[in-house]
Amino acid sequence: AVVNLHERGIMLLSPGVKVYAGQVVGEHNRANDIEVNAVRVKKLDNMRAACKDATVSIKQPKDLSLEQSLEYIDDDELVELTPKSIRIRKVELNESMRRRTQRQEKSKALGK
Numbered sequence: 001a002v003v004n005l006h007e008r009g010i011m012l013l014s015p016g017v018k019v020y021a022g023q024v025v026g027e028h029n030r031a032n033d034i035e036v037n038a039v040r041v042k043k044l045d046n047m048r049a050a051c052k053d054a055t056v057s058i059k060q061p062k063d064l065s066l067e068q069s070l071e072y073i074d075d076d077e078l079v080e081l082t083p084k085s086i087r088i089r090k091v092e093l094n095e096s097m098r099r100r101t102q103r104q105e106k107s108k109a110l111g112k
Contacts, residue, residue: 005036011061012088013038022093024077027062035095064088 005011011026019025025038064072069079069086076098080087092098 005038006058008034008036011059012064014061015058020089020093021095022090024088024090 005026009026009028013019013025019038025036028034064086066079066081066086069088073079073088076091078089078091080089090098092101
């Protein structure tokens with residue numbers, strides 16, 4: 001899954017790192033946020049017939065320090081600090097709740 005995501009922007013996590021819903025795994029090439037599945041595994045069906053495994057080079061992920069992470073986040077994101085890692089995540093982990101909140105804020109801004 002990381003190979004396909006790598007084409008969409010800059011990765012913040014290395015392949016094989018465990019992720020959860022709402023965690024920021026990379027920076028999109030465009031200005032908007034997108035919801036992606038970073039844990040999709042390679043299909044194992046019909047392995048002998050499909051011999052198109054290719055060596056793929058993946059750029060080194062962007063490793064952010066605590067200070068860089070705090071500068072990097074948007075208003076709808078948090079920095080999660082544990083003894084072993086620094087992660088960036090959304091305030092609301094559920095995607096549908098994030099969309100609902102964005103729509104409500106947009107309608108308030110328009111005065112409805």
